[in-house]
Amino acid sequence: MKSKISRKTFQSRLDEMVLRLRQDIANARYAPGSYLPAESALAEQFHLSNKSVRKGLEQLAEEGLIHKINRVGNRVAEPIGQRKTIVTMGCPSIIERDLEMARLIADFQEQYPWIEVRTVTYAAESSAASSSFDKMARSYLENGLMDVMVLNNSQFQEMVEADAVNLFEPLPINGEMYPFVMSPFTDNGEMYVQPVAFSPIILCYNRQHFREGGLLEPDSSWTWSDVLQISDRISKPEDRYGLYFHLLSENRWPIFLLQSAANADASADTNANASSPDHEWLNGARVVQEITQNRRIYPGYITESRDDVNTLFLQGKVSMIMSSYFSMNEFKQASIDYDISPLPYLDRPATLLIILGMAISRSSKNKEAAKLLTSYLASHRAQQQLRDMTLSIPVVKTIAEQRPSSAAGNELNRPAHEAMFRELFPTFRLHKHLQLTVAEQHALRNLLKRFWSGIIDEKMLIDEFTQLQQSFTPQ
Known part of the structure; x- marks a missing residue:
C-alpha cells in the first residue's frame, strides 16, 4: 500500500518550486516574454500534482511575475523599468540584534528583487509614564507611514484595549507554529500579527563563578530564598554581586507578581490579580524589596536599560541575571562561560512569555508586497536562518527544536541548556x-517604584492603587 505523503513534505516541494521559478525569473533564465515549462513538466520535475503546480503558478501571477494565458501557457512578465515597490517596516531599534533583521531583509530582497524594504525604528518598550504605544502606532499607521510594524504581545494587548486592531490586516493561521505564540495576537477569532520569534524570561548565570565557589548550579527547584542564600556566598564585596536585573523593565517586575498566589496550584487563568481583595501580589513586591535593598548581593547601580545589565554580566561584575533568549544574543560572540536555568519561584513557578511578530497596516498601499515580507519571515527559509544566526527561538516548532544547520550557527556561544525552553511551557x-489593563500596569509600576524606594509603605501602596483602579473604572 502506497504511503500517504505528509502535508509538510507537499508544502516544502511546492515552496521549492515557487522559489526556484522566482529565482530563475529574477536571474533572467526565463527572459521577459518567454514561457515557463508546461504544467505537466513542472509537476514531474517537482513531484507535484498538476493542481498543486497551478496553485504555485497562481502565486507567481499574483506577484506580477507571470501572466497566465488561457490555453497557451505562463508567460514571464515584462519588468516595469527600474522602479521598485517600497515596503516601509517599523521596528524596535533592538530588533537587529534579536533577529539579525538586516541579513533577513537582504535575503528577502534577493528573493524578491522588485521589493525594497526600508525601516523606521522606535523604542522597544512602551513609555513608563503612560500607555503610549497605541498612540505612536496610530500616528504611523493612520498617516500611511508604515506598511508593516514589528510589535510584541504586550503592545498588541495595548492595541486591543485601545480598540485599534482595526488598523491591522487579518492574517492566516500557520499550523506549523506553536499555538501559544499565535493566540496572544488573536482578537475575536482573527489573528492580526504574524509571530516570528519568542522567548521566556530565564535565569542566566556565570558558570565560572559557581565553580570558584564550589557551588551547585541553578535548577528548576530553586526559589528566590535559594537565590538570596547563594548570592550571599558568591558575592565578593567591591568586586562582584550575586544577582542583578533591570527591575523597571515591563518584562521583569511583573514576574514577581505573577509568581504570587495563595493557591500554588492555580491555573494560568487565575493568576495573581493585583485587584484581588487579599492583595496576593504584595508577596512578590516584598521579595523584590528584600532583594534590591540587600547591598551585599544586589548593586545599587541605576540602570537605564537591560543593556546595562548585560554589560555588567559580560564584565563579570554580576553572577546571575534575569534575561531572555533575545538578550542572550549579546553573548553569542563573547567568550563568557555561561548557562541558563528556569527562573526561581515564589509561591509557584511562572515566567513571562515575550513574542515578537509583524502586523500589516490595513491602509497600506503596498499590501501584497507587505504580505510577501511577513510570509517570508514565517517561512522555513527565514526561520532556519533565524535559528542558525541567533539565539532567539523561532516560532516554527520543527525548526525551533532542532540543532542549527550551519557551521556558523554551531560556532555561536550557545548555553548548554539552550533547549530548556521546551520544559517551561506550563x-x-x-x-x-x-x-490589569496596560494603563493600570503602568500605574502600578510607578507606585511600586515609590514603594521599593521607601517613599510609601504597604498601606499607602494598597490605598493609592485602589484609588487609581477606581479612576480607571468607567462610571
Whole structure:
C-alpha cells in the first residue's frame, strides 16, 4: 500500500518550486516574454500534482511575475523599468540584534528583487509614564507611514484595549507554529500579527563563578530564598554581586507578581490579580524589596536599560541575571562561560512569555508586497536562518527544536541548556494574566517604584492603587 505523503513534505516541494521559478525569473533564465515549462513538466520535475503546480503558478501571477494565458501557457512578465515597490517596516531599534533583521531583509530582497524594504525604528518598550504605544502606532499607521510594524504581545494587548486592531490586516493561521505564540495576537477569532520569534524570561548565570565557589548550579527547584542564600556566598564585596536585573523593565517586575498566589496550584487563568481583595501580589513586591535593598548581593547601580545589565554580566561584575533568549544574543560572540536555568519561584513557578511578530497596516498601499515580507519571515527559509544566526527561538516548532544547520550557527556561544525552553511551557504567562489593563500596569509600576524606594509603605501602596483602579473604572 502506497504511503500517504505528509502535508509538510507537499508544502516544502511546492515552496521549492515557487522559489526556484522566482529565482530563475529574477536571474533572467526565463527572459521577459518567454514561457515557463508546461504544467505537466513542472509537476514531474517537482513531484507535484498538476493542481498543486497551478496553485504555485497562481502565486507567481499574483506577484506580477507571470501572466497566465488561457490555453497557451505562463508567460514571464515584462519588468516595469527600474522602479521598485517600497515596503516601509517599523521596528524596535533592538530588533537587529534579536533577529539579525538586516541579513533577513537582504535575503528577502534577493528573493524578491522588485521589493525594497526600508525601516523606521522606535523604542522597544512602551513609555513608563503612560500607555503610549497605541498612540505612536496610530500616528504611523493612520498617516500611511508604515506598511508593516514589528510589535510584541504586550503592545498588541495595548492595541486591543485601545480598540485599534482595526488598523491591522487579518492574517492566516500557520499550523506549523506553536499555538501559544499565535493566540496572544488573536482578537475575536482573527489573528492580526504574524509571530516570528519568542522567548521566556530565564535565569542566566556565570558558570565560572559557581565553580570558584564550589557551588551547585541553578535548577528548576530553586526559589528566590535559594537565590538570596547563594548570592550571599558568591558575592565578593567591591568586586562582584550575586544577582542583578533591570527591575523597571515591563518584562521583569511583573514576574514577581505573577509568581504570587495563595493557591500554588492555580491555573494560568487565575493568576495573581493585583485587584484581588487579599492583595496576593504584595508577596512578590516584598521579595523584590528584600532583594534590591540587600547591598551585599544586589548593586545599587541605576540602570537605564537591560543593556546595562548585560554589560555588567559580560564584565563579570554580576553572577546571575534575569534575561531572555533575545538578550542572550549579546553573548553569542563573547567568550563568557555561561548557562541558563528556569527562573526561581515564589509561591509557584511562572515566567513571562515575550513574542515578537509583524502586523500589516490595513491602509497600506503596498499590501501584497507587505504580505510577501511577513510570509517570508514565517517561512522555513527565514526561520532556519533565524535559528542558525541567533539565539532567539523561532516560532516554527520543527525548526525551533532542532540543532542549527550551519557551521556558523554551531560556532555561536550557545548555553548548554539552550533547549530548556521546551520544559517551561506550563509556566508561560502573559502580561494580561495580571488581569490589569496596560494603563493600570503602568500605574502600578510607578507606585511600586515609590514603594521599593521607601517613599510609601504597604498601606499607602494598597490605598493609592485602589484609588487609581477606581479612576480607571468607567462610571
